[in-house]
Amino acid sequence: MLKLIAFRIAQAIPVMLVVAVLTFLLMHLLPGDPATIIAGDQADQASIDQIRRDLGLDRPVPVQLWHWIVNLAQGDFGRSLMLNQAVADAVKERLPVTLSLAMLAFAITLPFGIAFGVIAAVWRDTWVDSAVMILALVGVSVPNFWIAILSVILFSVTLGWLPSAGYVPLHDSFSGWLASLIQPAVVLALFQIGYLARMTRSAMLDVLDQDYIRTARAKGVAVNTIIVKHAFRNTLMQVVTVAGYILSLLIGGSVVIEQIFALPGIGRLLVQAIMARDYPVVQGTMLLLGFAFVFINILIDLIYAYVDPRVRYD
Amino acid sequence: MLQIENLSVDFRVDSGWISSVTDVSFTLGPRASLGIVGESGSGKSVTALSVLRLHAARNTRMRGRIMFDGQDLLTLPERRMREIRGRDIAMIFQDPMHSLNPVLTIGDQIGETLRIHQKLDAAAAQKAAIGLLDMVRIPDAARRVTDYPHQLSGGMRQRVMIAMAIACRPRLLIADEPTTALDVTVQAQILDLLRDLREEIGMSVILISHDLGLVAEFAERVLVMYAGELVEEAPSLTMFARPAHPYSEGLLKAIPSADEDVGRLYAIPGRIPDPGRRPPGCNFAPRCPLVQPACTAAPPPLATMEPGHLIRCPVRLAAMETTG
Numbered sequence: 001m002l003k004l005i006a007f008r009i010a011q012a013i014p015v016m017l018v019v020a021v022l023t024f025l026l027m028h029l030l031p032g033d034p035a036t037i038i039a040g041d042q043a044d045q046a047s048i049d050q051i052r053r054d055l056g057l058d059r060p061v062p063v064q065l066w067h068w069i070v071n072l073a074q075g076d077f078g079r080s081l082m083l084n085q086a087v088a089d090a091v092k093e094r095l096p097v098t099l100s101l102a103m104l105a106f107a108i109t110l111p112f113g114i115a116f117g118v119i120a121a122v123w124r125d126t127w128v129d130s131a132v133m134i135l136a137l138v139g140v141s142v143p144n145f146w147i148a149i150l151s152v153i154l155f156s157v158t159l160g161w162l163p164s165a166g167y168v169p170l171h172d173s174f175s176g177w178l179a180s181l182i183q184p185a186v187v188l189a190l191f192q193i194g195y196l197a198r199m200t201r202s203a204m205l206d207v208l209d210q211d212y213i214r215t216a217r218a219k220g221v222a223v224n225t226i227i228v229k230h231a232f233r234n235t236l237m238q239v240v241t242v243a244g245y246i247l248s249l250l251i252g253g254s255v256v257i258e259q260i261f262a263l264p265g266i267g268r269l270l271v272q273a274i275m276a277r278d279y280p281v282v283q284g285t286m287l288l289l290g291f292a293f294v295f296i297n298i299l300i301d302l303i304y305a306y307v308d309p310r311v312r313y314d
Numbered sequence: 315m316l317q318i319e320n321l322s323v324d325f326r327v328d329s330g331w332i333s334s335v336t337d338v339s340f341t342l343g344p345r346a347s348l349g350i351v352g353e354s355g356s357g358k359s360v361t362a363l364s365v366l367r368l369h370a371a372r373n374t375r376m377r378g379r380i381m382f383d384g385q386d387l388l389t390l391p392e393r394r395m396r397e398i399r400g401r402d403i404a405m406i407f408q409d410p411m412h413s414l415n416p417v418l419t420i421g422d423q424i425g426e427t428l429r430i431h432q433k434l435d436a437a438a439a440q441k442a443a444i445g446l447l448d449m450v451r452i453p454d455a456a457r458r459v460t461d462y463p464h465q466l467s468g469g470m471r472q473r474v475m476i477a478m479a480i481a482c483r484p485r486l487l488i489a490d491e492p493t494t495a496l497d498v499t500v501q502a503q504i505l506d507l508l509r510d511l512r513e514e515i516g517m518s519v520i521l522i523s524h525d526l527g528l529v530a531e532f533a534e535r536v537l538v539m540y541a542g543e544l545v546e547e548a549p550s551l552t553m554f555a556r557p558a559h560p561y562s563e564g565l566l567k568a569i570p571s572a573d574e575d576v577g578r579l580y581a582i583p584g585r586i587p588d589p590g591r592r593p594p595g596c597n598f599a600p601r602c603p604l605v606q607p608a609c610t611a612a613p614p615p616l617a618t619m620e621p622g623h624l625i626r627c628p629v630r631l632a633a634m635e636t637t638g
């Protein structure tokens with residue numbers, strides 16, 4: 001097991017390097033000159049050139065890339081142009097918001113998505129199945145932002161139950177934290193619940209048709225035990241894969257949701273930084289997101305090994 | 315002990331209901347052995363699964379009666395049926411690769427039967443599982459018990475299936491093509507094991523196979539099925555020496571013998587009709603070397619040729635009577 005972990009992390013290093021290089025190149029291919037924007041409308045060419053020299057933008061791209069990577073390796077993500085702050089600090093401040101949002105949405109998605117999928121599969125071809133699948137379809141077809149707006153109109157404006165914007169840190173007040181996040185988290189989760197339910201259902205149907213389920217029935221195993229012990233455990237591989245993918249989607253989805261609910265998270269930072277051509281911040285946050293995806297994938301592989309003896313013993 | 319009366323099984327498919335098994339009747343006493351043969355698709359598995367009521371209820375229709383110890387299994391509530399499964403009647407299947415749960419240890423899967431029916435706790439069930447692995451002659455049982463199915467060979471997995479089936483010493487074991495997926499030497503070992511266990515436990519065994527030779531050697535009596543119907547029933551010796559139905563004759567000729575070139579193996583020409591595509595009159599008529607015009611007019615009845623020997627072929631029956 002330890003060997004597997006070490007191996008997967010070693011494998012991830014080149015992947016992360018590629019992520020870093022791609023992030024850097026992407027930023028330098030985007031139109032717009034940071035120096036011009038920083039200098040402001042009134043600036044003359046001389047001061048723009050000066051800023052460019054200060055930032056090192058006058059050097060060839062490969063040299064800039066090299067410096068960036070060398071600094072990264074030493075834990076230095078650079079300084080933000082718009083915030084007068086180290087990128088690492090700016091990210092560190094906002095990370096809890098995005099993590100809270102994504103994790104809360106994930107915690108809502110998992111039980112509901114799995115339960116709906118299993119229920120639909122067990123009652124396949126009945127009205128229960130149809131009802132769950134129609135709901136799931138609605139969940140995946142209606143755009144996030146639209147649900148968000150409807151939800152704000154209902155729960156914040158009309159009923160006044162929940163704040164429509166803003167974030168309360170967890171260490172200030174738990175109920176405030178939850179109130180500030182529950183609405184965006186549910187909105188974010190709706191799509192994923194529908195998606196997870198559909199995937200779980202099809203995985204479950206597949207397993208329920210397997211010979212070993214018939215064997216269990218032939219032994220006299222009760223239906224509930226068959227579903228939980230014999231069938232669901234065999235769908236875990238697929239459920240874990242989908243769950244990992246969903247976690248990635250949730251992180252991506254928070255970028256949009258943070259805009260709508262004015263949550264000061266990574267997503268908002270990224271959008272602001274792109275607007276301001278604050279390339280150190282853009283690079284830093286993109287890199288962080290990329291690392292998050294790589295990390296999630298390692299996690300999935302490790303969970304595989306845990307749930308499936310065939311992987312574990314290889 | 316087991317008495318099947320006019321069992322018919324229909325399945326719902328896209329185009330409606332199709333009749334898979336039609337009007338099957340037979341009986342089986344305690345400590346008896348019965349073989350069921352027929353080509354693939356003749357309805358053997360469907361008949362066997364009906365006894366344990368393992369068909370998916372939502373698209374299956376069963377008629378007739380399956381009497382076991384004086385009660386009709388077809389009308390038993392599901393809860394009572396569950397008590398019978400694995401305790402009184404057990405079953406093993408054709409494909410040992412896929413019949414075991416890949417994420418559970420074999421000890422867990424064998425012990426589960428005992429935990430359900432004899433309310434053993436986990437430790438006792440594990441100990442009993444080791445004993446059962448010994449009984450099916452798996453070496454080093456105490457170590458093997460924590461293995462997962464993928465760590466075992468096909469023959470070993472079938473032994474595990476057997477251990478699981480006999481855990482509660484059932485009175486009836488249904489073995490549906492238990493050796494079809496295994497190679498020849500392993501086949502013989504598994505059949506030997508089943509023979510010994512039948513003796514040891516005193517259970518009845520229904521052995522299902524497409525190989526008439528294998529079945530006739532194992533069982534006291536043999537049923538031949540074709541297109542969902544019984545076409546012949548006879549003691550094994552009779553079936554082996556002088557089968558009466560043209561289809562049984564074909565099956566007998568198709569048995570590979572040791573001195574024969576495998577490449578020149580005999581096969582009955584044509585293939586078995588699918589349910590819903592069966593011809594009028596005798597199901598076997600399109601492939602039968604003895605077919606008469608009358609054969610396609612009306613479905614032939616199953617008739618007694620001599621005590622204990624039934625066939626569904628009026629042509630052969632008449633011929634036998636005239637020759638004495």
Ligand SMILES: Nc1ncnc2c1ncn2[C@@H]1O[C@H](COP(=O)(O)OP(=O)(O)O)[C@@H](O)[C@H]1O
Nearest residue numbers: 325334353354355356357358359360361588589
């Ligand atoms: N669940 C099912 N749904 C529809 N048709 C079925 C089903 N199970 C079996 N059949 C059909 O019933 C016939 C008999 O099948 P089976 O009993 O499995 O044959 P075998 O003698 O090879 O065991 C086949 O034509 C098969 O296609």
Ligand code: SF4
Nearest residue numbers: 596599602609627629
């Ligand atoms: S009834 Fe006719 S077609 Fe059918 S098996 Fe007998 S001879 Fe052949």
Ligand SMILES: [Mg+2]
Nearest residue numbers: 358359490491
């Ligand atoms: Mg079969």
